[in-house]
Amino acid sequence: MNPRRVAFDVLRQVTGEDAYANLVLSKRLATAGLDTRDAGLVTELVSGTCRLMGTYDRVIEAASGRALSTLQPAVVDLLRLGAHQLLGMRMKKYAAVTSTVDLARATVGQRVTGLVNAIMRKLSAHDLDGWLDVLAAGADPLDELAIRGHHPRWIVEAYADVLPAEELPAALAANNVAPHPTLVVRPGLAKVQELRGATPARFSPFGATAEGAPSEQTAVRQGRAGVQDEGSQLVAWALSHTAAPEGPWLDLCAGPGGKASLLAGLARQQGTWLLASELQEHRTRLVAQSLGAYPDGTVTVVADGTKPAWGRAFSRVMADVPCSGLGALRRRPESRWRRSPEDVTALGSLQRELLRKAIASTVPRGVVAYVTCSPHRAETVEVVNDVLAEHPGATRLHAPDMLPDVPDAALGDDIQLWPHRHGTDAMYLALLSVE
Incomplete structure (x- = not known):
């Protein structure tokens, strides 16, 4: 199978069907029968094109002198892949142009090859920095x-x-550098030291990085370890050792299960158990699978966090609410071009309601962790400020005290992690004490 054809098919699903690049790419590579070298080429073509897609679109329009809307969607995707080979991967002009024209002939048809050839040759007039100079001419600083x-x-x-x-x-x-997968051990089931060739994570006592695919680790195959960003590990760890009364813990929005698995192990170590709640049934199955290595101490339910069936029953509550995902742009390359300010606004009411219900689910002197994978103020401090104004009995804790070894993470009383500072996703955490 031609790796460029595989990359084109994946990109068509991403742009034409609004599919997630990482999921489609993984499925396609599993069945394409490519060797390691060609699979790496496909990954770079898809991920790199998606990451710089908006830039390539502006370059294509500038080079061709025409709007993308005047071109067939499939031709646009061909040119995006060609632009990445020329400008992002710095392939030689002949190879990038010829392979893109050949791919156009094999996918769309002979009639578009002349157009694709002409635009590709115009794209080769500058390198990427040169085109950025063209696009930035006369722009304001932002x-x-x-x-x-x-x-x-x-x-x-x-x-x-x-x-x-x-x-x-x-x-x-x-955000333009793909992260290396971070492993996490399940507390009570595995230790970082047993991960083969592992380097301990910078901050999390449960995290590590290692060469090779995660599935090559025995502990991962057995469910005693998994893959989880270090920032995600840190916010769960912070909640676990915040002072709170004895009692069960709740993960209000548990899918797909990474934080729930870490919280479950930490809860068992403190002699209690975790309820993992998730609205969507298919994500609930992922949570149950993630928790499956624990013999006891967990309950997984399909439930709407805004309409909980439980009362004020939990000593620690994790509210990792749905968000725009602006903190994970390095691992979801297409999302920066797919999201809009309206998406952030639309999520606000749901985020506030979930935080209200998290507070309502917490026993006196219990603790709520409000978490988003976004640094946008409209999804972080503004949500917490609004809900606290409605609940005079809830107070903000100084969350950085829970992660004293993580530098430059304080955002007032809250925590904001960053890829460029900490090597993690841009996770936000606010800790609230409930009276």
């Missing part, structure tokens, strides 16, 4: 930062709202 950092302007503005100006280029650049 627009130029967005262009050179390969992000929509509205995301740059959201980052600028919470980061010093001098850090913005590094923060955007960090």
